[in-house]
Amino acid sequence: xxxxxxxxxxxxxxxxxxxxxxxxxxxxxxxxxxxxxxxxxxxxxxxxxxxxxxxxxxxxxxxxxxxxxxxxxxxxxxxxxxxxxxxxxxxxxxxxxxxxxxxxxxxxxxxxxxxxxxxxxxxxxxxxxxxxxxxxxxxxxxxxxxxxxxxxxxxxxxxxxxxxxxxxxxxxxxxxxxxxxxxxxxxxxxxxxxxxxxxxxxxxxxxxxxxxxxxxxxxxxxxxxxxxxxxxxxxxxxxxxxxxxxxxxxxxxxxxxxxxxxxxxxxxxxxxxxxxxxxxxxxxxxxxxxxxxxxxxxxxxxxxxxxxxxxxxxxxxxxxxxxxxxxxxxxxxxxxxxxxxxxxxxxxxxxxxxxxxxxxxxxxxxxxxxxxxxxxxxxxxxxxxxxxxxxxxxxxxxxxxxxxxxxxxxxxxxxxxxxxxxxxxxxxxxxxxxxxxxxxxxxxxxxxxxxxxxxxxxxxxxxxxxxxxxxxxxxxxxxxxxxxxxxxxxxxxxxxxxxxxxxxxxxxxxxxxxxxxxxxxxxxxxxxxxxxxxxxxxxxxxxxxxxxxxxxxxxxxxxxxxxxxxxxxxxxxxxxxxxxxxxxxxxxxxxxxxxxxxxxxxxxxxxxxxxxxxxxxxxxxxxxxxxxxxxxxxxxxxxxxxxxxxxxxxxxxxxxxxxxxxxxxxxxxxxxxxxxxxxxxxxxxxxxxxxxxxxxxxxxxxxxxxxxxxxxxxxxxxxxxxxxxxxxxxxxxxxxxxxxxxxxxxxxxxxxxxxxxxxxxxxxxxxxxxxxxxxxxxxxxxxxxxxxxxxxxxxxxxxxxxxxxxxxxxxxxxxxxxxxxxxxxxxxxxxxxxxxxxxxxxxxxxxxxxxxxxxxxxxxxxxxxxxxxxxxxxxxxx
Numbered sequence: 030x031x032x033x034x035x036x037x038x039x040x041x042x043x044x045x046x047x048x049x050x051x052x053x054x055x056x057x058x059x060x061x062x063x064x065x066x067x068x069x070x071x072x073x074x075x076x077x078x079x080x081x082x083x084x085x086x087x088x089x090x091x092x093x094x095x096x097x098x099x100x101x102x103x104x105x106x107x108x109x110x111x112x113x114x115x116x117x118x119x120x121x122x123x124x125x126x127x128x129x130x131x132x133x134x135x136x137x138x139x140x141x142x143x144x145x146x147x148x149x150x151x152x153x154x155x156x157x158x159x160x161x162x163x164x165x166x167x168x169x170x171x172x173x174x175x176x177x178x179x180x181x182x183x184x185x186x187x188x189x190x191x192x193x194x195x196x197x198x199x200x201x202x203x204x205x206x207x208x209x210x211x212x213x214x215x216x217x218x219x220x221x222x223x224x225x226x227x228x229x230x231x232x233x234x235x236x237x238x239x240x241x242x243x244x245x246x247x248x249x250x251x252x253x254x255x256x257x258x259x260x261x262x263x264x265x266x267x268x269x270x271x272x273x274x275x276x277x278x279x280x281x282x283x284x285x286x287x288x289x290x291x292x293x294x295x296x297x298x299x300x301x302x303x304x305x306x307x308x309x310x311x312x313x314x315x316x317x318x319x320x321x322x323x324x325x326x327x328x329x330x331x332x333x334x335x336x337x338x339x340x341x342x343x344x345x346x347x348x349x350x351x352x353x354x355x356x357x358x359x360x361x362x363x364x365x366x367x368x369x370x371x372x373x374x375x376x377x378x379x380x381x382x383x384x385x386x387x388x389x390x391x392x393x394x395x396x397x398x399x400x401x402x403x404x405x406x407x408x409x410x411x412x413x414x415x416x417x418x419x420x421x422x423x424x425x426x427x428x429x430x431x432x433x434x435x436x437x438x439x440x441x442x443x444x445x446x447x448x449x450x451x452x453x454x455x456x457x458x459x460x461x462x463x464x465x466x467x468x469x470x471x472x473x474x475x476x477x478x479x480x481x482x483x484x485x486x487x488x489x490x491x492x493x494x495x496x497x498x499x500x501x502x503x504x505x506x507x508x509x510x511x512x513x514x515x516x517x518x519x520x521x522x523x524x525x526x527x528x529x530x531x532x533x534x535x536x537x538x539x540x541x542x543x544x545x546x547x548x549x550x551x552x553x554x555x556x557x558x559x560x561x562x563x564x565x566x567x568x569x570x571x572x573x574x575x576x577x578x579x580x581x582x583x584x585x586x587x588x589x590x591x592x593x594x595x596x597x598x599x600x601x602x603x604x605x606x607x608x609x610x611x612x613x614x615x616x617x618x619x620x621x622x623x624x625x626x627x628x629x630x631x632x633x634x635x636x637x638x639x640x641x642x643x644x645x646x647x648x649x650x651x652x653x654x655x656x657x658x659x660x661x662x663x664x665x666x667x668x669x670x671x672x673x674x675x676x677x678x679x680x681x682x683x684x685x686x687x688x689x690x691x692x693x694x695x696x697x698x699x700x701x702x703x704x705x706x707x708x709x710x711x712x713x714x715x716x717x718x719x720x721x722x723x724x725x726x727x728x729x730x731x732x733x734x735x736x737x738x739x740x741x742x743x744x745x746x747x748x749x750x751x752x753x754x755x756x757x758x759x760x761x762x763x764x765x766x767x768x769x770x771x772x773x774x775x776x777x778x779x780x781x782x783x784x785x786x787x788x789x790x791x792x793x794x795x796x797x798x799x800x801x802x803x804x805x806x807x808x809x810x811x812x813x814x815x816x817x818x819x820x821x822x823x824x825x826x827x828x829x830x831x832x833x834x835x836x837x838x839x840x841x842x843x844x845x846x847x848x849x850x851x852x853x854x855x856x857x858x859x860x861x862x863x864x865x866x867x868x869x870x871x872x873x874x875x876x877x878x879x880x881x882x883x884x885x886x887x888x889x890x891x892x893x894x895x896x897x898x899x900x901x902x903x904x905x906x907x
Contacts, residue, residue, distance in 0.1 A: 030057065031056075035053070037151065039593070040590070042588075042627060046630045050146070051144050110159055113161055114128070117176060118180065140614075149183050150187065161176075181375070195480055198495065206220060206595065215227070221511035227502070230450045231477040235449050235477075242447060261456075262279060263321055283323065285313050285321070286313055287316040287317030287319070295312050329346075329457065331460050332452055332482060333435065333452070333453040335451045337497060337500070340440055342492040343426070343428045345425040345427050346418070346482060348411045348416045350410060351365075352410075353409075360400040384420070425489050428489075428490070439453050442471065514599040517587075518602050522561075524707070529542075532723065536732055536736060540552075540577045541570075541578050544561070561581045561582060563589075563590045580593075588615070596632065600639070602626070603722060604644045605625055629651075636657065638650070638656050638658050638659070639660075641660075643664065648660070659679040661680060662680065662683070664683075687699070687702065699738055753880060755779075758890050760894050764875050765867070765877075769880060772805070776795075779879075780815065783817075791817050792866050793816065794822075795821075799830055813843075817877070820851065820853040822853050823859045824857040860889055
């Protein structure tokens with residue numbers, strides 16, 4: 030059993046729209062392909078022993094224990110892989126409940142699909158599940174302890190953290206999208222110009238001054254003292270001599286902590302002896318050369334949380350501790366506490382396991398205890414110097430009993446320091462009494478305070494502290510999204526995308542768009558290359574200058590990682606044909622249609638799916654959609670259009686030479702097709718279809734008819750505006766057409782145009798693509814032979830696993846089916862092939878290059894244009 034392919038889906042995809050975060054495995058069952066689970070001795074018992082939680086797996090049976098019932102009755106081992114992968118993640122604190130198993134087209138192979146929380150954990154779970162399932166099938170002994178430990182570690186490394194997680198969950202509940210920037214650690218909430226950014230409990234609204242002030246504990250103390258806030262007396266020391274002087278001035282007990290520390294790291298409390306003071310200095314200087322020495326304030330540790338200037342929550346924090354029973358050792362007491370189901374590894378659960386570390390052992394030594402010591406019944410032993418939850422501490426909610434004086438004090442502190450989200454640490458005997466009356470003090474002010482103690486207190490009422498944070502970032506009525514138009518289909522995607530972007534720019538929008546030649550922000554190419562996948566979409570959605578996104582979404586990205594967004598406002602499908610079949614397990618045009626259908630399925634309920642009514646597969650995508658549907662057609666008498674309009678639908682139609690919008694019983698004529706440059710006087714039929722789709726998108730996006738008309742007339746097909754899409758160059762001797770068409774549907778569309786061109790000699794420069802089916806390559810040759818008088822065969826730089834000899838041979842087979850007498854010329858390098866045609870083409874010829882390298886091809890044609898113009902001028906002078 031082995032993994033043939035593993036893909037990580039990060040958004041809506043071919044496999045699932047509802048569950049965007051899934052792992053997709055192509056699994057070769059090898060010699061186990063015919064083995065069913067009921068043929069493996071003791072498999073249900075072994076699985077239940079290793080994974081007792083699997084009893085909750087309902088599987089297709091739909092009841093608890095359903096999966097085990099399937100195993101007993103007999104199912105594929107790939108189904109076992111699916112459930113092991115899910116349960117491994119659950120056991121490591123990452124519950125992921127969705128999974129499916131499908132038979133692949135290849136014999137002996139299955140697709141296994143399951144959800145994940147953390148990508149790397151999902152990958153590891155997949156590999157571990159295959160290894161464990163195979164071992165169980167072969168009767169080998171299996172242990173999952175190391176796998177669970179590894180997954181725990183991955184979770185801690187990759188997990189957002191409880192504060193970030195809470196804020197993201199609150200955002201998602203309000204339909205605010207988010208994008209994680211893994212390199213920087215930032216989270217983008219919202220899109221484009223409406224986005225806000227955050228990292229833990231720190232936002233882009235958090236002032237640099239506030240963070241710097243809170244990070245310098247001495248400065249903070251001085252500012253608060255000046256404002257009448259009770260603070261402990263203290264000083265900064267750098268060495269033992271300065272420490273000794275501070276001890277003399279302040280007296281015992283003392284606290285030492287790094288000047289710019291956080292989360293209690295390096296802090297030592299209740300120091301009563303010089304020896305312990307030196308230890309405290311050394312511990313603090315592990316984190317900061319400058320060490321704060323302060324009077325120890327008697328009382329309990331409280332955290333007050335202020336958000337956007339308002340007190341939100343309070344919690345009493347207690348360090349990790351055990352209570353003696355007169356019989357158990359300290360180690361046994363710790364183990365008993367750690368069995369609390371609320372405790373887990375790191376931030377896995379509401380509480381964290383107590384670890385016996387260097388600090389704990391030091392505390393025990395000071396008290397003359399060891400881990401084998403037995404505490405008297407009722408005696409409490411604190412195991413840490415600080416009350417942080419990350420070290421095993423607990424929290425009790427006290428929000429409702431905080432005295433109004435202390436509430437005002439906390440709000441004043443947040444304002445004084447200048448923090449939008451502020452955590453204030455207070456030591457006092459009773460938070461329900463004004464701080465001066467208890468002789469308590471403010472110990473510390475924290476930027477980016479942890480929220481876990483308020484979200485999941487050990488005792489008391491949980492507080493949704495993420496709610497006011499989101500309210501601050503996105504006040505009521507403030508948008509978080511920008512409109513998204515997603516474009517897919519076999520042909521016409523890039524032209525349609527560019528035309529829509531042009532329309533929106535004409536309207537005054539700041540548009541970001543993606544195409545097969547690059548990412549554009551406000552018409553400036555920022556990234557070069559085929560940018561039609563999820564990374565490119567995210568790039569646009571994260572850009573803070575963009576207020577409208579038009580995203581070309583190709584087959585490859587949809588199958589590789591899914592979409593970058595969970596919903597769009599307009600989804601366009603231009604057409605579906607038999608291109609790219611045989612790749613990524615998509616073998617039929619119907620399956621390809623399912624891939625493209627991801628786009629309309631993600632359109633929001635108030636949005637529109639714009640579908641080609643002339644294409645059966647595209648038209649059928651309307652079935653079951655939750656959004657509104659708009660149709661376009663080249664035939665105003667199309668029964669589908671008439672039925673759609675009769676029901677009050679919206680459509681765009683090519684009728685009587687016009688681009689027209691049909692709405693209810695009204696016909697709105699936008700412009701004459703012959704006056705739209707993109708249609709080349711109406712000869713480029715395929716571009717009329719693109720114009721229809723774009724016109725609908727513009728109309729739905731609230732452009733006036735006059736604005737749409739002007740945009741259509743000012744969109745001039747050229748190497749600058751539409752690189753590689755019907756780039757027509759008129760040279761003195763002949764005309765040259767450069768187009769990116771690389772599949773049979775595209776070539777047929779271009780051929781239809783070329784057939785209408787008046788030229789006595791038509792030359793075509795064509796190539797096959799290495800990873801296409803043989804019949805597809807032959808068809809390219811056949812189409813070329815039907816339209817061209819002379820054919821030059823070139824080759825792509827990347828042959829995609831095939832050989833140039835084979836590709837050329839298949840092309841010639843197709844050519845000879847139509848014109849057996851034609852002798853195509855083979856010039857492998859694209860620029861040499863084009864140069865040959867430009868050099869030797871007869872006057873009045875029409876040259877067509879189906880290009881790979883558009884920019885270089887354009888440069889070469891332009892250079893020949895200059896040469897011919899110069900020669901023409903010279904001839905006229907002579």
